[in-house]
Amino acid sequence: MPELPEVEALRSYLAQTCAGKTVARAELAAFACLKTFDPPLSALGGLEVELVERRGKFVALNIGGLWLVFHLARAGWLTWREELPSAPVRPGKGPLAFRLLFADGSGFNLTEAGTQKRLALYLVNELAQVPGIAALGPDPLAPEFTPEVLEAILDAAGRAQLKGVLRDQRIIAGIGNAYSDEILHAAKLSPFKPAGGLSPTERAELYAAIRTELAEAIERAAGLAAKELKDAKRAGLRVHGRTGQPCAVCGTTVAEVSFADSALQYCPGCQTGGKPLADRRLSRLLK
Template identity: 40%
Template structure:
């Protein structure tokens, strides 16, 4: 569920709420989620939060030099419980399995996973980039400094479908299944065309769509309660998850992207026709 806009909203909330607050208790419910077995969550007890940063779709909590990295994967997310004397924010629906709890002196951070297989990863490390999945991240897709020149370099010579390339975290961090569909719809580009085949004009359109889509989403998710982030994201989608519905621009039918088994959507009438010569294996 979380991509850069939702992860940024969560990081902003935790930054405001947890700065200076210490961990009093930890609970690891699903042991497979902790990837640093030699460094248990117990290391966090007694340490106070000094910084919260986002790295692509990952959140890093710096607790006096010991870092807790939260990698949510496709189905992970977070919950927050206020202290009993303060009215609590609604929790996620019970379909999300609890993975871990980190109890602070001012509330409880929960980590959940609603998928059929475990996608959440927790790491206890000395630095954010000690986590392999963070260390290999490319430039951040939501960074206003990400330029057209950087995008042109990223697509140059790449015989990879655009949708797959946008989701490749080593190339561009923070974009997942949903926003890749939205960006390509805004750019009026086929999700299965090869990145290497893009013209200068198409690169410019893709960069503008990427910048505008991610900027707007970050602003829109700001201040939305954690428990409402998923619903807010779903409501904002113009084509993703809307197969069978009319296109919001042309009125044509939104369809599943060929080869994605329903995992991605597009408007064939608005986006460039699929050329057989441009096909590549999805992913």
């Protein structure tokens, strides 16, 4: 799933490639991905891309005063082409969900793999009209995200587990499964530790890890084309997706906790004092 660093890199890439281009056609291939109906997508024809912004994991293109917004969800992606087919797209069961074609023949496709179709597309007059954006918590890289803001978030979360707090877009915008694992590893904190129970030192380390891990991931992705971002993300991860491999910091084998539709990875040596966390799914199988 693309998270804040990859989405920021996509925003930067689109700002460089799309700015000033005129829309020829905006076409749906998967009707369920479009969550709005007024204005219609046809309203984009002949309008010019003015700027590209990011809100959490949402990318928003201002096109002639309208906002074309998309969220790639778990399995969505953007593919840029200098020359797209001129023939209109045909709705079907393939991965193509949406195409934006510019007057010079270039443009991008939004695609989504798998059977769970969650990619979301909006065309609105104001960004606040997108429910997911209106409900977002603070951006963790914004100047306004101070240590005091994080402390208030942790206090309000109480007994809630740190992993869930970091992933909740209504609490902090942009962090997902992968970077929450990386942040907690860098801060040497258990993903199951109660958010409100952190010491002052642990709070400071968590704040530093949030800012550093995200900023470094953005730096690694800077200047990359959209097609290169997935591999760059995987290459930069130390614990997420590395179950069974030695931790690069202490050498302990990276462990995993599985859930119904996801999994987290952590280093017992760095984060839990050498103790394995209970894997609820595995525990049920062993009963």
